[in-house]
Amino acid sequence: MKTKKILLQESELPEKWYNIVAEMTTKPEPMIHPGTKQPLTVADLSPLFAEELAKQELNETDAWIEIPEEVRDKYKIYRPTPLVRAYGLEKALDTPAHIYFKNESVSPVGSHKLNSALPQAYYNKKEGTTNLTTETGAGQWGTALSFAAKAFGLELAVYMVKLSYEQKPYRRSLMQAWGAQVIASPSMSTKAGRTILTDKPNYQGSLGTAISEAIELAMQTPHCKYALGSVLNHVSLHQTVIGLEAEKQMEMAGEYPDIVVGCFGGGSNFSGISFPFLRHKIKGGKQTRFIAAEPRSCPKLTRGKFQYDFGDEAGYTPLIPMFTLGHNFTPAHIHAGGLRYHGAGSIVSQLLKDGLIEAVDVQQLDTFKAGILFAQTEGIIPAPESTHAIAVTVDEALKAKEEGRSKTILFNLSGHGLIDMAAYDQYLAGDLVNYEVSDDEISKNLNN
């Protein structure tokens, strides 16, 4: 019988995260303090983040950073995750391509986000933090941090993008079941929220706004820090457990990917699956293609501009060198809420600039079509975010068929869509639409 799932034992859990910055030939440009206009220091970041996380954020020298035992111990709740050969999908596509996916949906919170939530909660607890704040788009990060905060004994307040708060009530319930406080954003509880609500009373929120609110609350609360689930370097660092496990598992399968695909919001799962394989490409090894799959309605990588920009709506964050649509860009109301973010992290932005990775944009209807095909052939209902990676994988598998040659494709199934069934309902009822952003809209926000 053919092996479907390639499993690692807990004893094979990675002991270190991989810090790609240390090995990049061209380092990302530094993040800038908006007041001093100087490159950011650990001291600049420490009021907001646990010091160890601030150090990881700016670490350009250590390629490998040890994973604390306490974090590895919690990882064991769901890690190592399976690498799965998608025989069912291959058969349906009648493709010579070998399709593998890393199944991060087995996490109890339903996505890869727990990989960074656990260490972030751990370091904060260790340094005496009692309260955390964060934002969440689709709710994946918020649910992850809710469980992680509970696991390490921290209180948590989550600002949830209002659109998702209303579209995804089950995610709110999940966060509450794990003990977190959940506030729809924009809210009246912060200056940033009030300002936006005064200006646009019906504003459905964005990740940028929710970040502003979470930062503001953290700055005003004693022993309280902020936690972010994507974009930043330390988040990408923690997510490399995905790719490090996948590398071992691909080796067990006797294969190496020609193409690696991840969906793209701020970069956390894409970085996680890609960086450990990218390190060989950087060093002149196998020239694997790395494809970031973003929504056509939020095309920061394919149509954004590389420039310094804020990470949030209100301009509380450092200036980040990023591919961006402008920090005031409001994406359409697509169901892949986790991909509704205006910019890309600085490492991924540099890699794209240097041609080491590629990006493609995908329309909403195509992503759901791919999601249903995947569900019916592999059994798992994918998260609307993950369907972007599946759609690109399907395209590449069909190209392989046209070209009549085999190819090994690995994609990251960042999460399941069991809590997003309202979106599938709408898709099956024919009620979903595509969204396209005009050039005018993009340049308007970039010049703001």
Next chain:
Amino acid sequence: MKTKKILLQESELPEKWYNIVAEMTTKPEPMIHPGTKQPLTVADLSPLFAEELAKQELNETDAWIEIPEEVRDKYKIYRPTPLVRAYGLEKALDTPAHIYFKNESVSPVGSHKLNSALPQAYYNKKEGTTNLTTETGAGQWGTALSFAAKAFGLELAVYMVKLSYEQKPYRRSLMQAWGAQVIASPSMSTKAGRTILTDKPNYQGSLGTAISEAIELAMQTPHCKYALGSVLNHVSLHQTVIGLEAEKQMEMAGEYPDIVVGCFGGGSNFSGISFPFLRHKIKGGKQTRFIAAEPRSCPKLTRGKFQYDFGDEAGYTPLIPMFTLGHNFTPAHIHAGGLRYHGAGSIVSQLLKDGLIEAVDVQQLDTFKAGILFAQTEGIIPAPESTHAIAVTVDEALKAKEEGRSKTILFNLSGHGLIDMAAYDQYLAGDLVNYEVSDDEISKNLNN
């Protein structure tokens, strides 16, 4: 580092199911044809079920029945499932007990139900069936059979208990995403449904009614058979993969359970986790306690009567020797929809009568309290059904603490509750209540 998850490789998947009937000293009394009053034959069952399933249903001689390769191949989508040591729960309870759970929630449909859905779809396909009908309570069985039918190329119609249809819209969406047709029951599409609706227009449905509707449709449709997700012997047979894997895994952990716990609706997951361990008890081996955890609002095992009864509301099924509350019993609207069934399968009923297993009933609020504790300590949101097993496990672990002695407890986490968050919402808001059945209510239905 301590091992949390005990994993088997795909090559260690069981090759045979365990048929406990063949080894029982006192066999269950036979099912009876209601017309002829004679013990049921394969010929009686074949119009309704695939012939191979009918044979399995009545097989009293073969203790081991081979699992077809095609079924094992599909099992590999999620099996073998992990056996998990609940260190977090143990710590929170400060108990000397060792608590293990078999994690059936990793199935892509979210519960153990796929274990029987896959072979049922397989045998039907093999014998030329084109269409299947079934019923579903909470939706767990319906979602499982939806994917299984798709996997083997069958059409499926699911009668879903109206209460669940309204409480759990995501389960309906899941079934539709996998390609099934879903009808709220009672419906006007069958005589059984119309009769009940005429009598009680606001009736919220029951498993008994939904079964009647599904059977009626199957009998009237060419090349169409019926499939049931619990109660029957062949379902329990398929579910023994749970306990067979768990037995190997407990051995790897160097332990053997003193207590095995499963929640109880019709018996499928309880049988699955118990029978492989029970076979040693039957033969005079280790005298493990087996505890079926049922809702206090539907207490067929603790307060029902052992007698011949129909498996459905309308009386279309054979007469089954069962602990029952009467086939017209309407359980309260608890959220553990999968446990709202009036009777127990004939094997489990005989085992209970013979004192080989025990049963306890649990109040709704206690089950959700246990569910939240489990979620916060082990990360996984359990299905409302599974929380019954957790509540009993917690009780036994606390007894072990009082008695000051260690005990090894194994329970089956039959499914996750990600799609049942509305129930958790209500619990956290203080809106859930307990239900108690009066003696009068029970005797009224039994004498009906």
